[in-house]
Amino acid sequence: MQKTILKQQYENFAASRSERLDKTYDRFQKFISQLEIHGEVISQEDANLKLLRSLPSAWNTHTLIMLNKSDLDTLNNTSSTNEAVNTAHDVSAASSQG
Template sequence: MEAIEKRFGGNTETKKVQKTLLKQQFEKFFGSSSEGLDKIHVRLQKLVSQLEIHGVSLSQEDVNLKFLRSLPSEWKTYTLIWRNKTDLEDKSLDDLFNSLKIYESEVKHSFSQGTDSQ
């Protein structure tokens, strides 16, 4: 079993490097307009899971704020409202995603109208 862990888990130095790279990815995480809310959510969820596997604990508020700040500019109105809510640390990332998902068609419609008029 130990040999398998060494082979596939990496040594201490490898794990340290992976942890550092994941932290950097989290810091620089950003979504694009072409991705859509679903893909951004899934990518962030995977990254947070990987960080947790490597022993990095993030507060729920930090994860939620990262999600809100990583959304493209067309989400600005909604992200400002959500960032100022007091219960952000009590909401799971999935709950926040579902709350925003309700507005996705409205955001897409507003964004497409804005790009059509330019």
């Protein structure tokens, strides 16, 4: 029963416009971890795609860039994700200042 609920929550996962990207990522990772505890295996590529597609429309440009990266399967690596988050934040800050 718990596994079914977690799978449904994973499928319906969406980032909030008011939520910081690192908080969204942490919340997403909790779903992945809980699903793995219940024996559900989600490939790294599927998880990456799901996370990118769950981002609000304000992230469309960043999402498109990340989706076109040849090493998408490593995007969910913590250091790669932090780098992507920092880069996206820097780009967003620069564009809002300009």
